[in-house]
Amino acid sequence: MAQVTIRDLRKAYGAMDVLHGVSVDIGNGQFVVLVGPSGCGKSTLLRMIAGLESITSGTIRIGERVVNNLPPSDRDIAMVFQNYALYPHKTVAANMGFPLKMQRMDKAQIAAKVDRAADILGLKPYLARYPRELSGGQRQRVAMGRAIVRDPQVFLFDEPLSNLDAKLRVQMRSEIRELHQRLGTTTIYVTHDQIEAMTMADRIVVMRDGRIAQVGEPLELYDRPANVFVAGFIGSPAMNLLPGAVRRQGGNPAVVVDGASLPVPDRPGLTEGRKVVFGIRPEHLDLTAAGGMPAQVVVVEPTGSETHVVLRIGERDLTAVFRERHAFVPGQQVHLTPQPDLIHIFDGDSGERI
Numbered sequence: 001m002a003q004v005t006i007r008d009l010r011k012a013y014g015a016m017d018v019l020h021g022v023s024v025d026i027g028n029g030q031f032v033v034l035v036g037p038s039g040c041g042k043s044t045l046l047r048m049i050a051g052l053e054s055i056t057s058g059t060i061r062i063g064e065r066v067v068n069n070l071p072p073s074d075r076d077i078a079m080v081f082q083n084y085a086l087y088p089h090k091t092v093a094a095n096m097g098f099p100l101k102m103q104r105m106d107k108a109q110i111a112a113k114v115d116r117a118a119d120i121l122g123l124k125p126y127l128a129r130y131p132r133e134l135s136g137g138q139r140q141r142v143a144m145g146r147a148i149v150r151d152p153q154v155f156l157f158d159e160p161l162s163n164l165d166a167k168l169r170v171q172m173r174s175e176i177r178e179l180h181q182r183l184g185t186t187t188i189y190v191t192h193d194q195i196e197a198m199t200m201a202d203r204i205v206v207m208r209d210g211r212i213a214q215v216g217e218p219l220e221l222y223d224r225p226a227n228v229f230v231a232g233f234i235g236s237p238a239m240n241l242l243p244g245a246v247r248r249q250g251g252n253p254a255v256v257v258d259g260a261s262l263p264v265p266d267r268p269g270l271t272e273g274r275k276v277v278f279g280i281r282p283e284h285l286d287l288t289a290a291g292g293m294p295a296q297v298v299v300v301e302p303t304g305s306e307t308h309v310v311l312r313i314g315e316r317d318l319t320a321v322f323r324e325r326h327a328f329v330p331g332q333q334v335h336l337t338p339q340p341d342l343i344h345i346f347d348g349d350s351g352e353r354i
Helices: 042-050 092-102 107-121 136-148 166-183 194-200 218-223 228-233
Strands: 004-013 016-026 031-035 057-062 077-080 154-158 186-191 203-208 211-216 240-249 252-257 260-263 275-280 285-288 293-302 307-313 316-322 333-338 344-347
Touching (some): 004 042, 016 211, 042 057, 042 203, 077 136, 107 166, 211 228, 240 260, 285 316
Antiparallel strands (some): 004 057, 240 252, 275 344, 293 333
16 A cells, blocks of 8 residues: 655646646545546546656655656556456456466466455456456456456556446445455546545545646535535536625625525625625425525426426526425426525636635
């Protein structure tokens, strides 16, 4: 295990900058997820840590060593890719033991390490099979086993579940998390799926346009997003974000959104007329008889345990989530009241939290 320290890391392809001075500390034994939309630089950052991409400037330190100029084989890391990268003509055991064979390790030691990894991953019955005889989840376990046998300081996962169906992804999320709990190896995991990030990470690094938007524990990012981007990216369904302006009514602030006046907690900076973005998560909207925000039901999406409802306020759509079962019909008029202690307010220009 080792701490990974990244300082002012930059990456450019000619005149195009991809990473703009990224700095982050990944603690010894932590499971850290890099998450963000396509093109945000998360996979590039992971490949730079692995040594598969050159560094334009900045430093990467694994443990006590600066690894900027070290080849991947000397960084004491193991990487699991999206596409498994298994040798079709080799058995499961041979695929898992191949990195150790390349290190000229003794056959008995290789067999012992492969057997241990297979036991951890539930692959013992499949050691004599070939990749074509395995399911997608089993192939991903083999790829993970090939990483485990190396006993590295750091595991790197590059969107390893993208090729799996929805049910298997949920299962593999749990298995990877359990694997980390058993081994305790520092793990850096890249995904564009914020549900994977929320359910798996000790800490999440949210990236946007080659920069870090926020770093924190999953519930910290969910409960106190630092800006509009993180607020809209973390959470499913996404937070409702409604542009408006502050009005002071009898000394108490409110945000006016499409004619509806929504009381908000008083905080420094809520001056008369200031442009803001009013944020409220779908599950923090209550159905009321009157007052609040008048809205029209557009789409009703029952999921079983919850009902997701798309509603229209003026020209804007928002989503509400109800645990109770209501007989909503499209076109119905309802009134919604945000739970006052769970309102988020962001600056209308910068997008930063107020």
